[in-house]
Amino acid sequence: MIMWIHPVLQTLAVLVSLYVLYLGWTRFRFLSLGHKGIVFQWKRHVAVGVFVMVVWLLAFVIGLGVAWDAWQILGVTELHFLTALFMLPLIGFGLGSGYVMDKVKARRKTLPLAHGIANALLVALALCQLYTGIIVLRDMVMG
């Protein structure tokens, strides 16, 4: 039972991150593409964005715990493990830059763009984790 917590939480967070990316995309259209009359749901983006990143971090630790419990060694899942490590600094940057832009309001272009690019990459990596995670489940946990 406990082994399902990590896959279920991460799958949920990956799906919700698509919505956060969609909200951010509306901001990108306004700031970088100059489209007019666009409403950016700022508070919702921040709240749901924080939710996604906190779940990613929490379930990351749970994944390590379950893997340690199963194999008494870390990194058995190879690509899934390495991608997760690569995601860590990006999550830190996404949360940090988002927090600064939310708390210290200013007219910005570069920081939102860096935040948007880093987080779009993060969502793509999380989708890869969904793919490799299902393979790990099939071949290493159930198999």
Ligand code: HEM
């Ligand atoms: C999966 C998570 C996230 C994704 C995919 C994401 C994506 C984006 C994108 C694409 C933009 C538009 C960037 C641009 O206009 O060039 C944006 C803006 C923004 N994001 Fe996020 N974001 C995420 C998480 C967060 C979090 C956790 C926070 C706050 C702690 C946050 C706060 C903001 C703010 C305040 C802006 C607007 C900045 C401004 O216009 O000055 N985001 N985000």
Ligand code: HEM
């Ligand atoms: C943001 C996405 C994710 C991150 C950051 C992440 C991170 C991790 C980490 C760090 C481990 C330990 C790996 C090791 O030591 O080799 C792990 C294990 C694992 N992950 Fe993920 N993961 C993510 C998404 C997923 C998804 C979506 C699934 C399945 C649908 C999944 C299934 C698994 C499985 C089956 C394990 C092996 C541990 C066990 O026995 O349950 N992961 N994950």
